[in-house]
Amino acid sequence: MVISVMNATMFNIVLPQMKEELGISVTQVSWVFSFYTLFYAVGVAIFGKLADKYSLKSLLTFGLAVLALGSLIGLSAQAFWMVIVGRILQAAGASIIPVMAMLIPIRYFPPENRGRALGISATGLALGNAVGPVVSALVVGAFHWRWLFAIPLLMVFMLPFYRKYLTDEQPKGGRVDWLGGSLLAASIASCVLAVTQSSWGLGAGSALLLVCFILRVRTAADPFIRLDLFRNKGYTLGLITAVIVMSIGFSLPYLTPQLLADVQQLSPAWIGFTMVPAALVTAILGKQGGKLADTRGNSFLFTAASLLLLLCFALLALFTGAPALLIACFLIFGTLGQAFMQIALSNSISGTLPRERAGVGMGLLSMINFLSGTVSTLVYSKVLDHGAGTAWNPFNSFTGTFVFSNIYLILFALYVVLLVIYRLYLKRHLIAPGQMKEGALSRF
Structure with a gap:
C-alpha cells in the first residue's frame, strides 16, 4: 500500500522538469498524471469483479507482472510515448493493490479481528501519501527522474511471500x-x-x-455488476457516505502543499517533510484504530474520527497563516482521523456484503473513493483559482489566507452535518461485521 500510493503521487513534482527535457507542452505532460488516474480507476473496478471469480494469488501475480513491465519501460524511456506507456502499465498493474488490501482482511480474518487488519492497510495509505513527495525529492536530487520508475519494482520482491501465504483458492470461473x-x-x-x-x-x-x-x-x-447489489440499503448508504468522506478528506493531501507553498513559502522538499509527522503518528496509531473498531464498534470509531477531523479543520481555519511547525501538528489530527474514518467505513461496508460479492462490492468502493478524490481536487483547485476577498471566519486574522480559511470552515461545517446524520440515521444501517447475522447474509 505504501509503495502503491507513493507511485501515484511522486511524479507530480517532476512534471516541470520532464516537460523541459522532453520538449513537450503543458497539456502533454499532464497526461503523465491523467492517464495513470484513468487506468488505475478502471483497473480497480475490473480486478474487483475478477476477484470474485478467480484466485487472488493469480490476479496479484498478473497485476505485479504488468506493473514490473511498465516500470522497466519507463526506466528505459527515451521518448515521451515510452513514459506514457510505462505509466499506463504501472497503473493497470497497481490497481490490484487496493482490491487486495480490502479483500485480504475480509477473507483471511474473522469479523472480530478484521478492523485491525484494515487498520494496517489504512496505515500504509497514510504513509504513502506523506512520504511520496519526500522520496521523490530525494531520488530526483540524487539521480534522474526516470529512477522514480524503479521504486514500484520493490513490490515485485514481495510476490514470493504472497504466493506462499495466500491460500490456493479454487477459482469459481464462469463467464465474465x-x-x-x-x-x-x-x-x-x-x-x-x-x-x-x-x-x-x-x-x-x-x-x-x-x-x-x-x-x-x-x-x-x-x-458484470448485479443491480440488486444496490438494493442492499446498508451497502448503498455506505457508498454515499464514503463519497462525502473521501471528498472532504482529500483536502488534506491536496490543499496542504498549496497552503505551505503559497502562504508559508516552503520548498517542495520542506513541504514533504512537514507532512511526515502526521504520517508517522498515523503509522503508529493506525492499528489502534482497527482495535477500537473490533472492541468498541465502528460507530465509536466513526465518531472519534469525526471529532479528530473537526479539530483539524477548526485549527486550520483559525490559524491558516501559522508557522509550518503548527500546521504539521494540526495535520496529525486530520491524517489520523481520516485513517480511522477509512477503517470504520471499510469495516462497516464489508459487513453488509456476502462473501461471494465482496470482491466487486469492495472494488466499487475503492473505485468510488478514487473518483471522489479526483473530482474534489478539481473543485478545490477551481476555488483556489477564484480566490477570496473576504474572510468568512471572523477569528482568522492572517491576511492573504482567506481562501484557505474559508474552505476549511466549509469542510468543518460539512463534517458537523455528516456526524449528526450518522448518529441519528446512518449508523443503524451500517452494521458492524461482528453484529451481522449469518442468516441475514444468506437471505441477501
Whole structure:
C-alpha cells in the first residue's frame, strides 16, 4: 500500500522538469498524471469483479507482472510515448493493490479481528501519501527522474511471500460479462478525463455510457455488476457516505502543499517533510484504530474520527497563516482521523456484503473513493483559482489566507452535518461485521 500510493503521487513534482527535457507542452505532460488516474480507476473496478471469480494469488501475480513491465519501460524511456506507456502499465498493474488490501482482511480474518487488519492497510495509505513527495525529492536530487520508475519494482520482491501465504483458492470461473465491463470502464475513463480536462462533452459521454451499462446489466444473464447489489440499503448508504468522506478528506493531501507553498513559502522538499509527522503518528496509531473498531464498534470509531477531523479543520481555519511547525501538528489530527474514518467505513461496508460479492462490492468502493478524490481536487483547485476577498471566519486574522480559511470552515461545517446524520440515521444501517447475522447474509 505504501509503495502503491507513493507511485501515484511522486511524479507530480517532476512534471516541470520532464516537460523541459522532453520538449513537450503543458497539456502533454499532464497526461503523465491523467492517464495513470484513468487506468488505475478502471483497473480497480475490473480486478474487483475478477476477484470474485478467480484466485487472488493469480490476479496479484498478473497485476505485479504488468506493473514490473511498465516500470522497466519507463526506466528505459527515451521518448515521451515510452513514459506514457510505462505509466499506463504501472497503473493497470497497481490497481490490484487496493482490491487486495480490502479483500485480504475480509477473507483471511474473522469479523472480530478484521478492523485491525484494515487498520494496517489504512496505515500504509497514510504513509504513502506523506512520504511520496519526500522520496521523490530525494531520488530526483540524487539521480534522474526516470529512477522514480524503479521504486514500484520493490513490490515485485514481495510476490514470493504472497504466493506462499495466500491460500490456493479454487477459482469459481464462469463467464465474465466483458461487454458490460467494457461499458463501465469506458464510462469511468470518460468521467476521469471529463474531470481532469474540464470537458462537458466527455461528461455527457460518460453519462451516456453509464446508461448503456445499466441497460446491459439489466439484460445480461450473468452481468458484470448485479443491480440488486444496490438494493442492499446498508451497502448503498455506505457508498454515499464514503463519497462525502473521501471528498472532504482529500483536502488534506491536496490543499496542504498549496497552503505551505503559497502562504508559508516552503520548498517542495520542506513541504514533504512537514507532512511526515502526521504520517508517522498515523503509522503508529493506525492499528489502534482497527482495535477500537473490533472492541468498541465502528460507530465509536466513526465518531472519534469525526471529532479528530473537526479539530483539524477548526485549527486550520483559525490559524491558516501559522508557522509550518503548527500546521504539521494540526495535520496529525486530520491524517489520523481520516485513517480511522477509512477503517470504520471499510469495516462497516464489508459487513453488509456476502462473501461471494465482496470482491466487486469492495472494488466499487475503492473505485468510488478514487473518483471522489479526483473530482474534489478539481473543485478545490477551481476555488483556489477564484480566490477570496473576504474572510468568512471572523477569528482568522492572517491576511492573504482567506481562501484557505474559508474552505476549511466549509469542510468543518460539512463534517458537523455528516456526524449528526450518522448518529441519528446512518449508523443503524451500517452494521458492524461482528453484529451481522449469518442468516441475514444468506437471505441477501
